[in-house]
Amino acid sequence: GGAFTLIDESYNANPLSMKAGFVSLGARSVEPGGRRVVVLTDMLELGEHSRALHKGLAPAIVAAGLDVVHTAGAQMRLLHEALPTALRGQWRENAAELAAEAAALIQPGDVVMVKGSNGSKASLVAVALANLGVTEQGNNPSNSGAPRATR
Structure with missing residues (x-):
C-alpha cells in the first residue's frame, strides 16, 4: 500500500534502550x-x-511524541493499559499474533521501530513488516511498496 521506513531493533531490549529508542x-x-x-x-x-x-515506559513514549504503540506479551499488556487511549494500537498475547497482522499495523509514510527482547520473538514482527510487498520470488512488485529497513 506504500513505502514506510522500518527500524529493526528486535534483538535486544531493556528499559534504558527502550527509552533511547x-x-x-x-x-x-x-x-x-x-x-x-x-x-x-x-x-x-x-x-x-x-x-x-514495563508500565513505566508510558511517560517516555508520551514525551517522545510517538503516534501509535503496538504491543505483544503479558508484560507489555501493562504498558498498553498505561498508555493514553489515543496512543494505543494493537495488543496481542505474543509476537506471532502481532506479526500475522503486520499489514494492519502500518500506513504509507510511517516510520516504524520494532523493539523487544530476542526471547520474546520481536523479530517475527520485524520480518513480517520487512516482507510486506515482496513477491514469492523475493522481488518487490513496485518500489512504492517496499519498506526502507535500517538497523
Missing part, C-alpha cells in the same frame, strides 16, 4: 500522513521489577 524515533521526520509507530514485545529477565518497568 523512543527518543530517536520521536526525532525522526515523517512524510505527510506518516506516523511514528513503535511495535514492542516483552523485555525479559527484569526480575521482580518487570511489571513496574
Whole structure:
C-alpha cells in the first residue's frame, strides 16, 4: 500500500534502550500522513521489577511524541493499559499474533521501530513488516511498496 521506513531493533531490549529508542524515533521526520509507530514485545529477565518497568515506559513514549504503540506479551499488556487511549494500537498475547497482522499495523509514510527482547520473538514482527510487498520470488512488485529497513 506504500513505502514506510522500518527500524529493526528486535534483538535486544531493556528499559534504558527502550527509552533511547523512543527518543530517536520521536526525532525522526515523517512524510505527510506518516506516523511514528513503535511495535514492542516483552523485555525479559527484569526480575521482580518487570511489571513496574514495563508500565513505566508510558511517560517516555508520551514525551517522545510517538503516534501509535503496538504491543505483544503479558508484560507489555501493562504498558498498553498505561498508555493514553489515543496512543494505543494493537495488543496481542505474543509476537506471532502481532506479526500475522503486520499489514494492519502500518500506513504509507510511517516510520516504524520494532523493539523487544530476542526471547520474546520481536523479530517475527520485524520480518513480517520487512516482507510486506515482496513477491514469492523475493522481488518487490513496485518500489512504492517496499519498506526502507535500517538497523
